[in-house]
Amino acid sequence: MRRVGIVGAGxxxxxxxxxxxxxxxxxAGFYDTAPEMAAEAVAEFGGRAFDxxxxxxxxxxxxxxxxxxxxxxxxxLAAAAAGKDIVCxxxxxxCLDEAKEMVAACQAAGVRLFVxxxxxxxxxxxxxxxxLDSGALGQPGFIRAVRGGAPPDPGHRTWFADFEQSGGxxxxxxxxxxxxxxxxxxxxxxxxxxxxxxxxxxxxxxVLITLRFRNGAIGHVEGSWAYPPGRFHTRFxxxxxxxxxxxxxxVPAPLTVTLRSExxxxxxxxxxxxxxxxxxxxxxxxxxxxxHFLNCLESGDAFLVSPQDGLEAVRxxxxxxxxxxxxxxxxxxxxxxxxx
Numbered sequence: 001m002r003r004v005g006i007v008g009a010g011x012x013x014x015x016x017x018x019x020x021x022x023x024x025x026x027x028a029g030f031y032d033t034a035p036e037m038a039a040e041a042v043a044e045f046g047g048r049a050f051d052x053x054x055x056x057x058x059x060x061x062x063x064x065x066x067x068x069x070x071x072x073x074x075x076x077l078a079a080a081a082a083g084k085d086i087v088c089x090x091x092x093x094x095c096l097d098e099a100k101e102m103v104a105a106c107q108a109a110g111v112r113l114f115v116x117x118x119x120x121x122x123x124x125x126x127x128x129x130x131x132l133d134s135g136a137l138g139q140p141g142f143i144r145a146v147r148g149g150a151p152p153d154p155g156h157r158t159w160f161a162d163f164e165q166s167g168g169x170x171x172x173x174x175x176x177x178x179x180x181x182x183x184x185x186x187x188x189x190x191x192x193x194x195x196x197x198x199x200x201x202x203x204x205x206x207v208l209i210t211l212r213f214r215n216g217a218i219g220h221v222e223g224s225w226a227y228p229p230g231r232f233h234t235r236f237x238x239x240x241x242x243x244x245x246x247x248x249x250x251v252p253a254p255l256t257v258t259l260r261s262e263x264x265x266x267x268x269x270x271x272x273x274x275x276x277x278x279x280x281x282x283x284x285x286x287x288x289x290x291x292h293f294l295n296c297l298e299s300g301d302a303f304l305v306s307p308q309d310g311l312e313a314v315r316x317x318x319x320x321x322x323x324x325x326x327x328x329x330x331x332x333x334x335x336x337x338x339x340x
Contacts (some may be wrong), residue, residue, distance in 0.1 A: 002294070003028045005060035007053065007075040008067035009041035012089055016064055017045040019287040023294055031056040032067075033052045057082040062297075064290075069166055070094045076102045080109040088292055089116045091175050091317065092269065092310040094167055096337025099314045103307040114293045114303045115310025117273040119176040119184060121285035124247045124255050128238060131245055131257055132184055138242025138260075140185055140217050145177035148224030168197050169205035171317045174223030177236070179305075179313040181211060181219045184238065185328035188316060189214045189232035190331045193323040196226075216267045221235070221320075 002025045002163035002290065006013050009032040019028050029047030032038040038049035050056040053075055057063065063079040064087040065072055072093055077193035079086050086106065092115050119125050148218040152160030159165040166172050170193075182188060188211050195207030206226045211219030227233070237249040296303050318337045319330040 003060045004062045005056040009037040013066035085112045087334040117179045124290040137240030142239040144221045145236040150229045151225040169225045174315045177221045178316040191319040192329040193320040247264040
C-alpha cells in the first residue's frame with residue numbers, strides 16, 4: 001500500500017486528508033511550518049506530525065503539497081529530488097519562473113506531477129466538456145464562466161488577502177475557470193482584463209477577463225472576492241453554432257443543453273431545454289481527483305491535468321494580472337510572466 005504525506009495542514013490539507021482516508025493508501029501524516037496545525041490534523045486523521053520536510057519524505061511514497069501558494073516550490077523540488085510522485089494544489093506556483101522550474105525538476109527526476117485543478121473533476125464541468133467534445137454544440141464559439149464569493153478573512157488566512165503571496169482573486173479563484181476554458185477551447189492568443197486588483201481596496205477584488213483563443217473563439221471569465229459573507233456562486237455557458245450549454249449553481253437543474261436540432265425547425269423556435277443531472281451524492285470532486293492521481297500511478301495513464309496544463313493556467317492568470325496593471329491586452333507569445 002502506497003504511503004502519502006501531506007505538506008500543509010491548513011484547510012485544503014485537511015480536505016485532502018479526509019479523501020485520502022477513503023482511498024487504498026496509508027496516510028503517513030503531515031508536515032507544517034506551524035507544528036500545532038500538524039498536530040491538530042494528526043489528531044483528526046491519524047499518522048504523525050513530522051518535524052521536517054526531509055523526515056516526511058523519508059517515510060512516504062507520494063507527497064501531497066497543500067501549503068500556501070508561495071510555498072509550493074520548495075516541497076515540490078525536494079520531493080522530486082527524493083524520487084516521490086507529487087500532487088500539488090493549484091496554482092502550481094505564484095510566478096511563472098518557479099512553475100517552470102518545478103515542472104522541469106519533476107521531468108528530470110522522472111517523477112509524476114499532478115496539478116490539482118479540481119474544477120475539471122466537478123461532474124457539471126466534466127459532463128459539459130463531454131458534451132462539447134461530442135460535437136453536439138457544433139463549432140465552439142464562446143465560453144463564459146463566473147466564480148465569486150466573499151473576500152478571504154484577514155484574521156484567519158492572511159496570506160489569501162496578501163496579493164504578493166496569493167495573486168489575488170485571479171490566481172486563487174479565476175485560475176479555475178482559466179484552466180477550464182483552456183481545457184475546453186485550447187490555446188489562448190491574447191488576454192485583456194479589467195478589475196480592482198490594483199485599486200487599493202483589497203481583499204475586495206473583482207475582475208473581468210476576456211480571452212481570444214487561437215481558434216478564433218472568445219472566452220469571458222468573471223471572478224470576485226466582493227460578495228457578501230456566506231455567498232458563493234458559479235456558473236458557465238458554452239456556445240457553439242449548433243447549441244448552447246448552461247450551468248448555474250443557483251438553478252435546481254445542474255446542467256441544461258439546448259440544441260438547434262431539437263427545435264421544431266421554425267426560425268422562432270429556440271430549442272427545447274433538456275435538463276441533465278450528472279451529480280450523485282458520492283460525486284466528490286476532491287475524492288475524484290485524488291483517486292484519479294492514484295489510478296494513473298497504477299496504470300501509467302496520463303493525468304487529466306498535465307504539468308504543462310498547470311503551467312499554462314499560471315501563465316494565463318499572470319497575463320490577466322499584467323493586463324489589468326498596464327491597461328492593454330497581453331499576447332501570450334510575448335509574455336514572460338514578470339509580474340509582481
